[in-house]
Amino acid sequence: MSAQSKLTRRQALKLMGVGTFSAYLAACAAPAGTSEMDDSEMPAGEKKKISISHIGGGSVEASEKSNRMKLLRAGFPDIEFENRWVSYAAYLDKIPVQIASGDLADLQFCNAFNDIPLMMENEVIIETGPLLEQFGQNILAVTPEAAWASTVYDGRQVAVTHNIYDLNIWCSQYRGDWLESLGMGIPETIDEYGEVLRAFTNSDPDGNGQDDTYGRLLYNSVRFDDDFFHAFGVAVGHHLNGFWRQRDGRLELDWVQPGMKDALAWMSSVWADGGYHPDSISIPLGQKDNAFRAGIAGNVYTAWSAVDFAQEQIRTVAPEATVVAGPAPEGPGGRGYTGEGWPWCFVIPITAEHPEDCVRVIDWFFTPDIAAQIICEGVLGVTNKGLNENGWCVEFTPEEKKAMGEEWSQKQNEVQDISVFWGLWLTIGTLGGVQAFPTFPPDMKKHFDDMLAAKYSDEALAAQVISQEYLKITEKPRPVQADKEFWPGLQTRFGEFISQAVAGTIDIDQGWSEWLDFFEKNGGPLLTEQVNEI
Amino acid sequence: MATSAVSNSTATSGRRRTFWAQFLFNAWTYRYLYLMLVFPFVFFIIFRFYPMWGNIIAFKKYQLMHGIWGSEWVGFKHFNTLFDDPAFMRVLRNTVSIAVFKLVFTFPAPILLALFINEVRHMAYKRFVQTVVYVPHFLSWVIYGAILYIVLSPANGIVNNVVAAFGLEKVAFFQKPGYFQPIVIISSLLKETGWAAIIYLATIATIDLTLYEAAIIDGANRWQLMRYVTLPGLAMTIVTLFILQIGFFLNVGFEQIFILQNNMVLMTADVIETFIYRVGIRQARFDFTTAAGLFNGLVGMVLVLLADRLAKRLDLPGIF
Amino acid sequence: MVASSNFRFRLESVLIYLGLGIFAFIAVTPFLHTIARSFSAEAPILRGEVYIWPVGFSFDAYERLIIGGTFWLAYRNSFLITTSATLVQMIMTILCAYPLSRTYLPGRNILMTLIVFQMIFPPSLIPFYLTVREVGLIDSWGSLIWPYAINTFNMIVLKSYFQALPRELEESAIIDGANDFKVLIYIMLPLSVPVLLTLTLFYVVANWNLFLPAIFFINDGNKQPLQVILRDMIWSMQLATQTASADDFERLAGMEALKASSVIIAAIPMLVAYPFFQRFFIKGILLGAIKG
Structure with a gap:
């Protein structure tokens, strides 16, 4: 008996030798890559800690070692920064958990439309208005009014906006060579537009004798096809917020205006004539521009800055191809392109120990002298030219990069800067590349304006002007209480209705009255009420 | 009277003593088995049962500042929402429909495949088939979905090219509600059977x-070997997996359906999980999401x- | 008579071989297509001209993936997470399954009911997250291991298997003076090698493909596993195609190939590991001990 129990003890120890594998785990779990971080003058214990959550991109390690990060640390010797990295691919899954658990970073990156109402409801963020007045003068100076509207809640400013973003980036783009070969001009009216789309499909614009071209690939939810809708005085709206505008002194949702039905009838007639790519609407997210870039479709509604890339891509199959932007087609309801709106910002949670410093940090990014050193794409002195004699950064021009050839790829690999979405540095980046701040002195502003102009073709820059000219933005400034309960249902029902209406699988008259009925019974009036109370 | 009362109480205490004696006896007799269970149950208690109490937020209006316990009861x-x-x-109809199809088609398919692979005597071929059918599991649904779109495209998808070669009209498979559930079933058969x-x-x-x-x-x-030797040998595994699977009857595969659905086919494609994702998770309504989870669990x-x-009645092993 | 039944047997064999071959081909085509894509140029992919052979062959996508970003760091992370988590999970699963497979164990039914109950009513996400935080695992790899130490599904499969092994094996060993640990290690486990390997494979693959837990529990970009890093690279670059200025063309041109190659490169370790497991499923194990 005793011999047996001795054996057992040994066996038990062997089996449950947590020690062995927990030691192994501890070895595995040792933090990676922290050894290379340079500790600045002060010991860590005396520093204030500020954590920053931002959407990822590129290499964290490279970002840690980068010149920009050194500059930031040097700017705040009394602060220890902790970068919390969120994958862009998973942001939507992560942020609800962060809100519901209260685990927000001291500077939390978020979406104003979606996240701020949830955060306010859970009372996890602080008011930032007074702090901005005190510590954020540079931020206030560069941020457009529209960017603030979405971050005011119950009359209080609750966010630190973080970017001077273009609201106006969308426009309709055509295959110039196809228009030419068909003897057609860039369409000005919605009827001409329809003819162009039909001709792109049916009149063999590439002249290869085959029936292999199409007018346009409609996006999955028809949400990104607002150039059609604006011609009838309505819009679907790019963001989940929908599109609202003032009618007789009241804000009303475009989705229930009579123009919406006209727009759908018009789109449906083009569908019936084959004016769209047959994969339209059923295409998965993110493939909206593919048919255009592959030289299969002749028209696309997308960001102006995509002109050059599309042209380059199409030319691999059609060397003579040109891409030109056109004005918003005019219809009975006017014309327009939907502006994105700028919903991204930083918020400061109640758990932040040094809220003033948080604002100071963001303000630092917008200080003209600092911005001039960091707003260039690439890593200072490696994938860009570094600073000029005025202390302003200079990028390589496309020609210079081309001339470098292999050396250029090596430089990119060296800094591991594979993505334009550079995490924390997104703060001062913009979707269209470097944009000079309005607060820059004139000569500094010119330096950056010229640099931007050098990066894009004349066609792309012309597209930028066009997209600004026809810009329209939803007038609903922010979400309301009833959104949470009713909006997902309305959105789904409406998306379903318009997709089916355009594709002609339902009777538009009947579908329309059913949709209006649904809207009435499922929170539509309450929503309108609350939007008008803001 | 008195005697009987006394004897009664003695009996009770006697029984109590026997219970504890029995308990100690068992604990000692099976000490090694109980010892094995210590670590697993520490795990279950910490990471499963303890947080499970948090599921009461299904009956509360969960607000962070009040915490799980302090939030208001609703x-x-x-559930009414x-x-x-x-x-x-x-959504319920679609979910049940897809769930039943999956049980009828995708549950037995791997059993048949295994039986047939077992019939292959040629070793190299056996290995080859087995490896090859295992591979598609490693394509995510995002990728697999994109490929399905290409294959079934009405523009120049390979399936429609074949359809057209027979002089038939091309079909926009992803735009017709009637095709959605068959596509879901067939694609999961091809991707997951191996x-x-x-x-x-x-x-x-x-x-x-x-x-x-x-x-x-x-x-x-x-066939007799298959029927009377192999299949009985598999019976236990089949029953176990069937019962486990049926516990997740209403979970029909969020990722796959979310990737494949679009507005044109939502009438046959919207299922409980995609509905909850839209209405609950994306809105950070975790109280509502938990309620929906409890409903799924109850079913x-x-x-x-x-x-x-049923399994026990048929003399097959259950899972308990 | 014999000849005809022999003929029939052969015909059936041919049909089975053929049927399996056709199924295998259809099933693997998407994967071949993905490989072909990963080596192809962008335009043919977008035009739908790539089937299962690359068009405009190049290695670029792989080169950029491997050199770019934190690829190797993420690969290493995933490798360490997978090996350590699988080790923990197998030990815990065996320790849990064996006692519960002993139908005579007092209290077993209550424990089993509890376990099935928690499988069907898993904790809701927020309480689960708060628990992991209370235990102090946030931002460490422990958060990807300990909260997932037992997959109930796998545990019950193993339990059922143990339960079906003949009682005599255990009894004779006990009579020989062995205790339960010895019975488990020297008798039960050797008899269960194929099932144990299957479960190991299940755990390995699940750990390797792990995505959401890492998103929820890990904030440090340097500790993220491969799947997270890969998806992030793809998403960021997809976004970049919207805004590319001339100098970005080269690195963005192969978007589709890059997506495909990221899938292939993540699958490779699992494909390489499979033949190792497969040997045991094919050969079969003689249950010599039962014969007597």
Whole structure:
């Protein structure tokens, strides 16, 4: 008996030798890559800690070692920064958990439309208005009014906006060579537009004798096809917020205006004539521009800055191809392109120990002298030219990069800067590349304006002007209480209705009255009420 | 009277003593088995049972500042929201329909595949088939979905090219509600059957070869061997997996359906999980999401208990 | 008579071989297509001209993936997470399954009911997250291991398997003076090798493909596993195609190939590991001990 129990003890120890594998785990779990971080003058214990959550991109390690990060640390010797990295691919899954658990970073990156109402409801963020007045003068100076509207809640400013973003980036783009070969001009009216789309499909614009071209690939939810809708005085709206505008002194949702039905009838007639790519609407997210870039479709509604890339891509199959932007087609309801709106910002949670410093940090990014050193794409002195004699950064021009050839790829690999979405540095980046701040002195502003102009073709820059000219933005400034309960249902029902209406699988008259009925019974009036109370 | 009362109380205390004695006796007799369970149950208690109390937020209006316990009770409000939603009936119908199809087609498929692979005598070919059918499991649904779109495209998809070659009209498969559920079933058959067959192949590998030898001596042919030796050898695994699977009856595969659905086919494509994602998770309504999870669990629990009872009645092992 | 039944047997064999071959081909085509894509140029992919052979062959996508970003760091992370988590999970699963497979164990039914109950009513996400935080695992790899130490599904499969092994094996060993640990290690486990390997494979693959837990529990970009890093690279670059200025063309041109190659490169370790497991499923194990 005793011999047996001795054996057992040994066996038990062997089996449950947590020690062995927990030691192994501890070895595995040792933090990676922290050894290379340079500790600045002060010991860590005396520093204030500020954590920053931002959407990822590129290499964290490279970002840690980068010149920009050194500059930031040097700017705040009394602060220890902790970068919390969120994958862009998973942001939507992560942020609800962060809100519901209260685990927000001291500077939390978020979406104003979606996240701020949830955060306010859970009372996890602080008011930032007074702090901005005190510590954020540079931020206030560069941020457009529209960017603030979405971050005011119950009359209080609750966010630190973080970017001077273009609201106006969308426009309709055509295959110039196809228009030419068909003897057609860039369409000005919605009827001409329809003819162009039909001709792109049916009149063999590439002249290869085959029936292999199409007018346009409609996006999955028809949400990104607002150039059609604006011609009838309505819009679907790019963001989940929908599109609202003032009618007789009241804000009303475009989705229930009579123009919406006209727009759908018009789109449906083009569908019936084959004016769209047959994969339209059923295409998965993110493939909206593919048919255009592959030289299969002749028209696309997308960001102006995509002109050059599309042209380059199409030319691999059609060397003579040109891409030109056109004005918003005019219809009975006017014309327009939907502006994105700028919903991204930083918020400061109640758990932040040094809220003033948080604002100071963001303000630092917008200080003209600092911005001039960091707003260039690439890593200072490696994938860009570094600073000029005025202390302003200079990028390589496309020609210079081309001339470098292999050396250029090596430089990119060296800094591991594979993505334009550079995490924390997104703060001062913009979707269209470097944009000079309005607060820059004139000569500094010119330096950056010229640099931007050098990066894009004349066609792309012309597209930028066009997209600004026809810009329209939803007038609903922010979400309301009833959104949470009713909006997902309305959105789904409406998306379903318009997709089916355009594709002609339902009777538009009947579908329309059913949709209006649904809207009435499922929170539509309450929503309108609350939007008008803001 | 008095005596009987006394004797009664003695009996009770006696029984109590026997209970504790029995308990200690058991604890000592089976000490090694209980010892093994210590670590697993520490795990279950910390990471499963302890947070499970948090599921009461299904009956509360969860607010961070009040915490799970302090949040206000709202009774069955979230359940009512779920059941009263105009989309709910449609969503439930689609979910049940896909779930039944999956049980009828995708559950038995790997068993058949394993049986047939087992019939292959040529080793190299056997290995080849087995490896090849296992591979598609490693394509995510995002990638697999994109490929399905290409293959089924009405523009120049390979399937429609074949359809057109026969002089038929091309079909926009992803725009017709009638095709959605078949696409879901067929694609999961192609993608997951090989992966799911692994466990059956492993079980077949443990069947005693002498059983086959004996049956062959008795003159059994291929199908009889399959029917009377291999299949009984698999019975336990099949029943176990079936009961486990049925516990997740209403979970029909979020990722796959979310990727494949679009507005044109939502009437047959919207299921409980995609509905919850839209209405609950994306809105950070975790109280509502939890309520929906409890509903799914309740259905699963009932089905598991029924299936387990049925299996035992048929003299097959249950999961308990 | 014999000849005809022999003929029939052969015909059936041919049909089975053929049927399996056709199924295998259809099933693997998407994967071949993905490989072909990963080596192809962008335009043919977008035009739908790539089937299962690359068009405009190049290695670029792989080169950029491997050199770019934190690829190797993420690969190493995933490798360490997978090996350590699988080790923990197998030990815990065996320790849990064996006692519960002993139907005579007092209290077993209550424990099993509890376990099935928690499988069907898993904790809701927020309480689960708060628990992991209370235990102090946030931002460490422990958060990807300990909260997932037992997959109930796998545990019950193993339990059922143990339960079906003949009682005599255990009894004779006990009579010989062995205790339960010895019975488990020297008798039960050797008899269960194929099932144990299957479960190991299940755990390995699940750990390797792990995505959401890492998103929820890990904030440090340097500790993220491969799947997270890969998806992030793809998403960021997809976004970049919207805004590319001339100098970005080269690195963005192969978007589709890059997506495909990221899938292939993540699958490779699992494909390489499979033949190792497969040997045991094919050969079969003689249950010599039962014969007697």
